[in-house]
Amino acid sequence: MSVLTTAARGFDPLGIGRRSLATQSVLLVFGTAVLALASQVSVPMVPVPITLQTLALTMIGVLYGWRLGVLTVLAWLGEAMMGLPVLANGGGGLTPFVGPTAGYLVSFPIIAALAGLLAEKGWTGERVVLSFSAHLLSNLLCLAIGGAWLAYLLGVEKGLALGVVPFILGAVIKSALAAALLMALGRRTGKPLDL
Incomplete structure (x- = not known):
């Protein structure tokens, strides 16, 4: 077991917990590519576009576990800082x-870690309502932090109007999609569906 995974992960459809450090490193690079691609699926809005980033972020947190998930997100942000x-x-x-x-x-x-931690506590694919809730909580936390920064820059009213309210429906839809995808993964791994 690598230091990047937790001792006991209940939901591990990719077998991350059994993978070598070298394999986990490859998965980290693959995860940064997935995040980069999800970022390009974008609906232009001002000042912040709608993307598939948060769907990819929470899925990586759940599928990779919170530790490898956070490292993957930090590596992707590092790539961005380097100008990629x-x-x-x-x-x-x-x-x-x-x-x-x-x-x-x-x-x-932070949201990748939250989704991963909640998944490790059982809020995951085969428990559909909890899985949806984990993704929605993570998305709402993203909106709260992002909206707080916009409120600082633009004022509270504009920050909420431009950086939170337009994204709530998208957060619900992406959370439902993530829960559905993880439910399908849970079924493929032979675990019973638990609502």
Whole structure:
């Protein structure tokens, strides 16, 4: 067992807990590529676009476990800081980390960790309502942190109107999609469905 996984993971459809450190390193690189691709699926909005980032982030937290999930997100953010075009709309460099999207970027490793920790406690694929709740809580935490930063930059009313309210429906839809995908994975691993 690698130091990147927890001692006992109840939901481990990818077998991350049994993988070598070298394999987990490859998965980390693969995860950064998934995050970069999810970032490019974008609906332009001002000042923050709608992307599939949070869906990918919470899924990586659940599937990789919180430790490897957080390391994967930090590696992806590091790629962005180095100027690689891995953020929404091909963004990269230091500017996104001080502009309107900074609060969301700061929240990303936190929400991957939250989704992963909740999954390790049983809030996962075969427990559909808890799985949905874990993803929704993670998404709402992202909106709270990102919205707080926007409120600091633009004022509370504008921060909520531009950085929180337009994203709530998307958070619900992405959480439902994540729960459905993880339910399907739970069924493929032969575990009974538990609502």
